[in-house]
Amino acid sequence: MPDKEEIIETRQVTMHMGPQHPSTHGVLHIILNMQGETIIDIEPDIGYLHRGTEKIAENLLYHQFVPYTDRLDYMSAMSNNLAYVQAVEKLLDIEITERAKYIRVIAAELSRMAGHLLALGAWALDLGAMSILLYAMREREVVLDIFEMLCGARMTLSYMRVGGVRYDFTPQCKEAVERMLDIFPSRFDEYERLLIGNRIWIQRNKGVGVISAEEAISLGLSGPALRASGVKWDIRKDEPYLVYDRFDFDVPTGENGDCFDRYNMRFEEIKQSMRIIKQALQDLPDGPFNVAMPEIVPPPKPDVYKNMEALIHHFKYVSQGFKVPRGEVYSSIEAPKGELGVYIVSDGSEKPYRLKLRVPTFMNLQSVRTMSRGRYLADVIAIISSLDPVFGECDK
Amino acid sequence: MSAAVMNVEDSVLVKKVKEAFRDQILDTVVFRGEVTHLVETAAVRNLCNFLRIDPDLRMNYIVDVVGADYFGENPRFEVVYHLYSIQKKHRIRVKVRVNEGETVPSVTSIWPGANWPEREAYDMFGIVFDGHPNMKRIYMAEDWEGYPLRKDYPLRGYKDRYNPNGVEKEPEGITD
Numbered sequence: 001m002p003d004k005e006e007i008i009e010t011r012q013v014t015m016h017m018g019p020q021h022p023s024t025h026g027v028l029h030i031i032l033n034m035q036g037e038t039i040i041d042i043e044p045d046i047g048y049l050h051r052g053t054e055k056i057a058e059n060l061l062y063h064q065f066v067p068y069t070d071r072l073d074y075m076s077a078m079s080n081n082l083a084y085v086q087a088v089e090k091l092l093d094i095e096i097t098e099r100a101k102y103i104r105v106i107a108a109e110l111s112r113m114a115g116h117l118l119a120l121g122a123w124a125l126d127l128g129a130m131s132i133l134l135y136a137m138r139e140r141e142v143v144l145d146i147f148e149m150l151c152g153a154r155m156t157l158s159y160m161r162v163g164g165v166r167y168d169f170t171p172q173c174k175e176a177v178e179r180m181l182d183i184f185p186s187r188f189d190e191y192e193r194l195l196i197g198n199r200i201w202i203q204r205n206k207g208v209g210v211i212s213a214e215e216a217i218s219l220g221l222s223g224p225a226l227r228a229s230g231v232k233w234d235i236r237k238d239e240p241y242l243v244y245d246r247f248d249f250d251v252p253t254g255e256n257g258d259c260f261d262r263y264n265m266r267f268e269e270i271k272q273s274m275r276i277i278k279q280a281l282q283d284l285p286d287g288p289f290n291v292a293m294p295e296i297v298p299p300p301k302p303d304v305y306k307n308m309e310a311l312i313h314h315f316k317y318v319s320q321g322f323k324v325p326r327g328e329v330y331s332s333i334e335a336p337k338g339e340l341g342v343y344i345v346s347d348g349s350e351k352p353y354r355l356k357l358r359v360p361t362f363m364n365l366q367s368v369r370t371m372s373r374g375r376y377l378a379d380v381i382a383i384i385s386s387l388d389p390v391f392g393e394c395d396k
Numbered sequence: 397m398s399a400a401v402m403n404v405e406d407s408v409l410v411k412k413v414k415e416a417f418r419d420q421i422l423d424t425v426v427f428r429g430e431v432t433h434l435v436e437t438a439a440v441r442n443l444c445n446f447l448r449i450d451p452d453l454r455m456n457y458i459v460d461v462v463g464a465d466y467f468g469e470n471p472r473f474e475v476v477y478h479l480y481s482i483q484k485k486h487r488i489r490v491k492v493r494v495n496e497g498e499t500v501p502s503v504t505s506i507w508p509g510a511n512w513p514e515r516e517a518y519d520m521f522g523i524v525f526d527g528h529p530n531m532k533r534i535y536m537a538e539d540w541e542g543y544p545l546r547k548d549y550p551l552r553g554y555k556d557r558y559n560p561n562g563v564e565k566e567p568e569g570i571t572d
Contacts, residue, residue, distance in 0.1 A: 046534065046535065047533075047534060047535035047536065047537075050535040050536065052544055052545075054520075054545060055544060055545055055549075055551060056551075059551055090428055091428070093428065217456055217457055217482060218456070218507055218508050218509060219508055219509045220457065220458050220459070220507070220509025220510075221509075231482060233482050238485050239485065327427045327428065328427065328430075328432070329427070329428050329430060330430060330459075330478055330487070330489065332459075339459065341459060341460065341478070343460070343462055343476070343478065345464060354462075354464045354465075356460065356462045356464075358459060358460040358478070362512060362513075362516075363460075363509060363512065363513075365512075366508075366509060366511060366512050395535060396535075
């Protein structure tokens with residue numbers, strides 16, 4: 001072998017991938033230093049989708065910012081809504097109703113399924129297995145239909161609000177979710193066979209993009225990508241929010257920390273999400289789905305037309321918003337991609353003084369360098385897909 | 397969870413850290429069950445090292461490094477470190493205050509994951525981290541002027557050929 005290397009002499013070249021490359025999941029620009037087919041160094045260049053969301057937040061009322069969170073990780077908007085409203089509620093120090101907690105769990109898990117389905121589909125497409133994308137999209141559609149039934153929107157949901165949720169979880173929604181739970185397991189088995197039975201899929205993922213647990217932790221990796229390296233850390237289990245401590249579910253972990261393990265994590269998490277939804281549906285309590293605080297949750301629209309007091313509350317909510325106590329909080333959730341945290345500094349007014357979004361994609365992308373050094377160019381595609389970046393979120 | 401919140405005041409997060417860095421900690425706040433230590437800028441690297449290594453704390457995970465602009469105050473900026481321990485499952489917040497033109501020691505040597513968030517703080521606020529391996533802008537274009545998240549930076553940005561709706565830039569040197 002050494003003789004061969006002497007014969008074929010290659011020069012180190014710098015290559016640019018993206019920002020308009022179909023398998024960079026949006027607008028990711030990667031600068032690669034290559035020696036032949038081997039990667040010497042790699043640097044992701046982000047920011048093409050930067051919209052200054054944090055600056056916008058400083059200039060909006062607390063309740064006006066919810067729709068902006070939809071546009072972060074637009075593949076699973078519910079999780080973003082949840083992270084934000086939870087942080088504001090922590091600052092306000094209010095406890096939402098039991099029913100709202102269960103509805104939020106169901107909504108967040110549905111959006112995790114939607115997010116992971118697209119991640120798997122796009123990943124397989126990038127590696128040349130087109131059919132999975134079509135199947136994943138079909139299943140995702142079922143989830144999106146439920147969202148439409150729930151709040152009238154499919155992608156940008158703005159379903160959660162400070163103090164509860166916007167609409168009730170109707171019996172029709174419950175029926176639709178139950179139907180989904182009936183049909184999904186057999187279909188997922190089929191997809192698993194389609195992928196695990198695919199030699200190309202296995203060879204392109206197994207042993208590719210390996211990252212050890214220590215490296216992953218020190219680089220700030222979170223979510224399924226961290227668990228694939230064998231670190232059992234899931235915020236739903238370790239710092240339970242909402243009512244996650246009442247459900248029986250497993251946190252899957254991998255052993256090798258390669259792309260194949262990251263794929264396994266996602267698939268297993270979809271199944272665990274279905275388990276959680278099933279239990280939440282069973283225990284879903286009756287009662288109000290909003291806190292009874294008219295200054296935070298305005299009265300329903302029909303009342304506004306008939307009742308003077310309701311009209312005043314509505315007007316105050318829309319025109320002035322609500323005041324939030326002085327202080328600073330950090331609140332995080334386990335989003336499909338990892339730890340999604342919101343840090344709010346309040347100066348006691350109706351607008352946040354500073355709002356920082358700790359987005360998982362941004363932190364996860366840092367590890368691309370460790371994962372792909374010494375690998376081939378084609379592996380970078382698998383590695384990026386395995387981190388499932390969404391640039392609405394990464395670039396904020 | 398409520399029991400945990402009540403005990404935060406005398407947990408290791410408050411007591412042990414305060415004991416070890418008595419002179420360098422300027423202020424300690426417990427709010428909504430979260431512990432915040434405000435420390436002197438010079439002590440931040442030592443403190444972070446201590447937080448990561450100490451067997452009772454083991455803050456091995458860097459969650460985020462955040463910049464904040466308290467325009468009109470002195471020192472003007474704040475750098476906030478959010479730390480988490482995967483073994484111990486607790487969180488802590490460390491803050492330092494800096495003025496314009498001053499630098500903050502980088503913690504990338506302690507947690508390599510601080511690399512991008514520190515660059516973000518530099519990009520948005522102009523806070524320079526001393527000892528950072530790659531201190532350049534991350535979101536904005538390399539030749540961008542100004543730091544967008546500063547409070548004196550207009551929401552619509554400055555007017556130029558790409559941004560006709562921006563705010564007119566005040567000519568330099570004229571103050572009222």
